[in-house]
Amino acid sequence: MHLLDNYSQTFLTTNQERNDKQRENFKIATFSLVSSKLNMGIQNTGDIPINITRLWVQNTTASGDWFRTYTVNTVVSPGATASNIGQSLPLYIDSAKSYNIKLVTERGNSQQFALNSAGSAPLNIQLLALPAATPSGLTAELVMIVTNNGSSTLTNISPEQPFNPPPTGSALCTYGTAKPPKYDVLPPGGTATFTWDVVVSGQPNDSCTFTANIKNGYPGNTATAKFTVTTLKVTSTDWATNTGIMTIQYTSFQWSQGNNQWNKSWQLSKSNPTVFSLNVTNNNATSGSNFYMSSKTSLVFHQIGNSGDLQFFVVNGVDITGSTPTINTPYTCTGPPTDDFCVNIPPKGWKIVYFGAKTSSGTTVGSFPSTGQDLAYLAVFGKYASSQSASGNEYAQNLPYIALNIP
């Protein structure tokens, strides 16, 4: 019976030891090189204390393959991190060489990682130009994504700087420093992302191509990305965001000098009565708050070299069927206020607005008295209100970029 008890006890003890070994869990939480020595932070992620007993190191550089072992003997409590592991060891790391490093616990578990060994096997490298089509002079982003598709932890991962070869192509591409400059540790399956600010300068369709690789990386393990200079295009919606709440659709701008014809050309005759049509959009999305347009709203024409501006005030309707256009519905309405804020545009809505009156709420159509080039803008006055009579919030805006030539 005594022997049987002893045997059972031995069996239970052995079983407990193996169970403890399975419960051990640790990871390399931080890594850096300080004074060419390893400086590791080992985190005990298990629920029992561990004792890091030994460190193995193998120089895996093709020439000079050797291995050594060092005694560590550092106890780490569950959840705690032991720092500066390696600083007391007489091991100096040559950054030009690659190493395999292994930490072993008293119970026989181990963690292994590779150091400076990005060159031992090709990595998955992606290089992205964001955006690939960039207006000249604007700052774009170059993004390098490195994925550790190997089975060992990589350390000291950094892109080769400056780029070698340098960017090629007809555009001038200047770039800053990589952010972040390096990753200390890259575990298997992990991804390192590096970014650069890139300013692309040149003519439309000029381009420059970047070729990136990892410092001390695998030969030929590179990725490329191309920036192309493009023309800057801005839509009316963009202008709504950047210039104001009211916008006009420039392609809808047209004029008529009668004979039942609207024209989109930029050249018209002087001295003829002229009316205009333009789509105006209210980008304010506030429900129940329409934009009520004031009778003071007008298209203002400034002739280059001449003093004095010409105004064509808003009207409710025009008739272009005759040889000269007329105002069939002047900008009048019952109040209050009388003859003002007659037309409204709902939130996120648009309306065709006509211009032609020489005076506010007038009935006489204006004309261009002299030849020359006219720069025009729409001076919108109004209010955001729930009704014509409500006081609401007054709002005015200048919408430029219209031009005409009077030969």
Added chain:
Amino acid sequence: MNLRARKGISSIIAAAILLSATVMMGTGLVSWSHTNLTSYQASLSNTYSTNVNKLNENLVIENVWFVKNPRSLNVTLTNLGTEGLNVTDIKLQSSSSTQDIPLNTVTIVPKHQYTVFQPVTNYNWQSNVPITITATTVRGSIFTTQVMPP
């Protein structure tokens, strides 16, 4: 009268003979069982020791380095147990080959290591072909691990 006296004497003699025989047989039986029990106890004790020692064997293949030139392995074994052990054999096995390396009984005392260097292993490993390494002790314990060459 004389005949009756003789009859009484023969009964006594017979009883004495029977008693002597019984004593002799009993003594023999006790002696035999004692010998047998001692032998059994020794055998049991030996079996116990063997099994407990075997159970206490705790060998780990702590480190395997792949030597590139010439291609071979350095295998380091560590005795994590509380008893000394003798390693008799290491076997390297991959999908394409098997190499048996008899060690001529290598003794590893508790908490110590032993490295089998490349001249012994002289094993032509292939990149990315996993190798199963098995170490066998005198007591018959088998310790195994799998490694992947770079």
